[in-house]
Amino acid sequence: MALVSCRECGKKISDSTNTCPQCGAKQRVLSKSQVAYLAWGIVFIVFASFFNYVGIVEGGYDASVLAPMIPLYVIGIVLLILFNNSKKKSATKVN
Numbered sequence: 001m002a003l004v005s006c007r008e009c010g011k012k013i014s015d016s017t018n019t020c021p022q023c024g025a026k027q028r029v030l031s032k033s034q035v036a037y038l039a040w041g042i043v044f045i046v047f048a049s050f051f052n053y054v055g056i057v058e059g060g061y062d063a064s065v066l067a068p069m070i071p072l073y074v075i076g077i078v079l080l081i082l083f084n085n086s087k088k089k090s091a092t093k094v095n
């Protein structure tokens with residue numbers, strides 16, 4: 001647990017709280033880029049899982065299943081890592 005500044009009043013508050021106890025302002029609002037990372041990460045992983053599922057249903061993995069699946073998984077995971085990193089950065093930025 002660390003102390004961060006409130007987005008509204010600037011008072012020191014716990015980074016684990018969602019609402020400022022001083023002024024009631026909501027904290028931890030995700031930026032647009034964070035939402036984009038998260039949303040696209042999920043989209044890519046869902047698509048990868050779809051190819052994975054098709055591969056199982058069709059009774060075997062071949063190049064036509066693996067070729068799109070692996071890059072989709074990799075891109076999805078990278079986007080989720082970016083989302084996670086940007087979350088940490090925004091939490092430590094306000095000191």
Ligand SMILES: [Zn+2]
Pocket residue numbers: 006007008009010011020021022023024025
């Ligand atoms: Zn506040």
